[in-house]
Amino acid sequence: MPETDVNVSAARSDSPDAAPQSRAAVAIKAVRKVFGLPPAQVTALSSVSFDIADNEFFTLLGPSGCGKTTLLRLIAGFEQPTDGEILLFGEHLEGLPPNKRPVNTVFQQYALFPHMSIRDNIGFGLKMLGVDKSEIAQRTKRMLELIQMESFGDRRPSQLSGGQQQRVALARALAPSPKVLLLDEPLSALDLKLRQAMRVELKQLQQETGITFVFVTHDQEEALTMSDRIAVMSAGELQQVGSAKDIYEAPRNRFVADFIGETNFLDVTVEEVSGSQALCRFGPARLTCSTAGPTTAGSAGHVSIRPERLSLTRPSNDDDLVGTLERLIYLGTDTQHLVRLDDGTEITVRAQNAHDSSLDIAVGEKAALKIDTGAARLLVD
Amino acid sequence: MAAKAHDIRRYPAFLWITLLCLFVLYGPLIIVMIYSFNDSVSITRWGGFSLRWYEDVFFGPEAAKFKAAAWNSLSIAVMAATSATMIATCAAIAMIRGGSFRGKSMTFALISLPLMVPEIVTAVATLIFFSAISFTRGYFSIVMAHIVFCIPFAYLPISARLQGIEATYEQAAQDLYASRSQAFWQVLMPLMMPGIISGFLLAFIISLDDFIITNFVKGAGIETLPTAIFGSVKQGIKPNIMALSTLMLMVSIFFVTVSYFAGKSGAKTER
Ligand SMILES: Nc1ncnc2c1ncn2[C@@H]1O[C@H](COP(=O)(O)OP(=O)(O)OP(=O)(O)O)[C@@H](O)[C@H]1O
Ligand SMILES: [Mg+2]
Numbered sequence: 001m002p003e004t005d006v007n008v009s010a011a012r013s014d015s016p017d018a019a020p021q022s023r024a025a026v027a028i029k030a031v032r033k034v035f036g037l038p039p040a041q042v043t044a045l046s047s048v049s050f051d052i053a054d055n056e057f058f059t060l061l062g063p064s065g066c067g068k069t070t071l072l073r074l075i076a077g078f079e080q081p082t083d084g085e086i087l088l089f090g091e092h093l094e095g096l097p098p099n100k101r102p103v104n105t106v107f108q109q110y111a112l113f114p115h116m117s118i119r120d121n122i123g124f125g126l127k128m129l130g131v132d133k134s135e136i137a138q139r140t141k142r143m144l145e146l147i148q149m150e151s152f153g154d155r156r157p158s159q160l161s162g163g164q165q166q167r168v169a170l171a172r173a174l175a176p177s178p179k180v181l182l183l184d185e186p187l188s189a190l191d192l193k194l195r196q197a198m199r200v201e202l203k204q205l206q207q208e209t210g211i212t213f214v215f216v217t218h219d220q221e222e223a224l225t226m227s228d229r230i231a232v233m234s235a236g237e238l239q240q241v242g243s244a245k246d247i248y249e250a251p252r253n254r255f256v257a258d259f260i261g262e263t264n265f266l267d268v269t270v271e272e273v274s275g276s277q278a279l280c281r282f283g284p285a286r287l288t289c290s291t292a293g294p295t296t297a298g299s300a301g302h303v304s305i306r307p308e309r310l311s312l313t314r315p316s317n318d319d320d321l322v323g324t325l326e327r328l329i330y331l332g333t334d335t336q337h338l339v340r341l342d343d344g345t346e347i348t349v350r351a352q353n354a355h356d357s358s359l360d361i362a363v364g365e366k367a368a369l370k371i372d373t374g375a376a377r378l379l380v381d
Numbered sequence: 382m383a384a385k386a387h388d389i390r391r392y393p394a395f396l397w398i399t400l401l402c403l404f405v406l407y408g409p410l411i412i413v414m415i416y417s418f419n420d421s422v423s424i425t426r427w428g429g430f431s432l433r434w435y436e437d438v439f440f441g442p443e444a445a446k447f448k449a450a451a452w453n454s455l456s457i458a459v460m461a462a463t464s465a466t467m468i469a470t471c472a473a474i475a476m477i478r479g480g481s482f483r484g485k486s487m488t489f490a491l492i493s494l495p496l497m498v499p500e501i502v503t504a505v506a507t508l509i510f511f512s513a514i515s516f517t518r519g520y521f522s523i524v525m526a527h528i529v530f531c532i533p534f535a536y537l538p539i540s541a542r543l544q545g546i547e548a549t550y551e552q553a554a555q556d557l558y559a560s561r562s563q564a565f566w567q568v569l570m571p572l573m574m575p576g577i578i579s580g581f582l583l584a585f586i587i588s589l590d591d592f593i594i595t596n597f598v599k600g601a602g603i604e605t606l607p608t609a610i611f612g613s614v615k616q617g618i619k620p621n622i623m624a625l626s627t628l629m630l631m632v633s634i635f636f637v638t639v640s641y642f643a644g645k646s647g648a649k650t651e652r
Binding site: 076078097098099103104105107109111112113114115124125128129172173176 | 547552554559563567568572
């Protein structure tokens with residue numbers, strides 16, 4: 001693995017020791033972005049704040065139009081925030097044009113320069129920084145090795161496959177060893193097999209180079225498999241920041257629980273709160289839930305329970321969550337059971353097909369729901 | 382297949398109508414080309430193959446006049462096309478990369494209006510304008526007039542090309558530490574080049590064979606090829622005019638072909 005951290009400081013105005021007060025690679029502070037003029041304004045971001053740590057693989061995840069690209073463009077310097085500020089390793093970026101920011105971007109459509117060879121594409125950033133020719137040749141060669149495309153240096157971008165172009169775009173952005181690499185849905189133009197292979201490659205590359213990656217995607221699987229931390233966004237607002245596990249197992253609100261994976265929602269009434277636990281009433285049943293935020297006894301709320309944390313048994317007298325098994329969907333590794341509770345709520349239960357204590361309840365029969373301990377999560381809204 | 386039903390070859394008399402059109406369009410040109418090799422003074426009777434009229438163009442009694450006119454035409458076309466291309470390139474960048482500004486559609490109308498205005502009107506207007514500012518008519522009045530009416534012709538292929546270049550290329554360049562001018566010269570300009578070459582060649586051809594405006598603004602004592610040919614024809618058509626016309630046609634075909642391939646090679650580099 002060739003190292004990519006040869007010092008190229010021409011474009012950098014930083015002095016890393018001068019600003020030790022902030023260890024965040026990128027600090028987004030109350031950033032708001034409004035496009036257009038008063039009659040036809042679009043708020044792309046409404047007061048977003050979070051920190052991205054150094055060496056982190058950080059993912060911005062959210063549905064189309066939620067402001068992911070806008071946030072990347074703000075960090076790269078192609079847009080200016082309407083309000084708020086962005087700091088890079090403790091330094092204010094305000095007013096710095098894109099070419100003065102030690103940040104590189106992998107564009108969604110790659111934007112490789114069609115009139116230049118692959119070699120010149122990869123060397124472009126170094127050339128603009130004024131690095132001397134022999135150094136550029138060396139670095140370019142190493143980048144070509146890194147993406148395993150040594151023999152492609154003299155080709156034009158139009159002579160490469162989509163996956164190869166993707167790798168070249170990555171090499172071009174990494175060649176000047178930026179402090180932060182921004183990637184805007186870089187895998188979305190690839191087919192499934194290649195996408196899965198590139199996920200692994202990207203993650204490896206990030207760990208080897210130690211560069212902070214800010215990765216944009218609307219694909220939750222991509223986000224869960226690659227990221228150290230994920231920021232879930234919706235409609236220009238930050239919903240939750242956390243590790244893949246946090247976000248999947250301890251979602252903050254309905255949007256996050258629903259957007260990441262599958263879930264069941266129950267409308268409950270909070271009966272008792274103690275610390276980060278709450279006792280909730282759902283029909284005749286009482287559930288012990290972990291809470292996502294402050295709540296008060298007596299208020300109504302929503303509980304999320306993942307389908308794989310539920311199981312079905314034959315009902316007995318002291319069961320209180322009872323419904324009718326309506327449908328079985330066989331999915332290979334597991335089976336999905338659709339149960340309609342007596343109050344009409346539809347619940348999905350997933351059971352692995354491996355342990356063959358397989359359920360002897362037939363469609364149309366009554367079944368009782370069992371909830372794993374710690375599986376119920378009381379959401380903020 | 383549905384396409385089959387609309388196959389153009391199935392239309393009745395398609396072939397005959399096509400041939401008729403081609404004949405009307407190109408018949409006269411072909412006849413001029415053929416008779417330029419005629420070894421006779423007559424312009425209608427064939428007297429065998431010869432290159433005598435080409436010789437006449439270069440060394441005959443009118444050779445000096447044609448040579449001066451050709452030189453004028455060429456130098457004017459180069460100057461007019463160069464200036465018009467530079468102005469059109471700036472205009473295209475302002476129009477397409479400049480975001481939205483007040484009076485944008487008005488500007489576009491102003492740029493392309495000369496294509497719609499009858500040439501004779503432009504000619505008269507230009508003449509009146511030059512008289513009004515007491516601009517001496519001669520070589521430079523022709524150059525000025527040509528620059529102006531060449532701009533829209535240069536503008537069209539350049540702006541078409543620029544429209545097809547996504548702004549992400551320049552952004553990628555800037556992201557990779559290029560200043561605005563580096564991004565322009567190293568990325569945008571090479572990508573625009575096919576359009577610029579097309580625009581230049583189109584403007585060049587238009588300037589080279591312009592007659593009406595030139596004739597109005599040229600003043601006495603200076604000729605371009607088209608006005609010289611016209612002057613010569615007024616005294617009766619001699620076969621040397623056919624030879625000269627054939628030469629001009631070849632030059633035009635050459636430039637149009639180059640322009641076409643410039644546009645095409647550009648289309649290939651664009652993904
Ligand atoms: N230049 C602009 N002018 C006006 N509105 C804009 C502009 N850029 C983005 N927007 C708006 O801002 C919102 C967020 O856009 P953005 O491109 O950031 O979404 P995204 O999360 O990247 O979506 P996608 O997943 O589809 O790429 C959208 O409503 C979009 O219409
Ligand atoms: Mg986007």
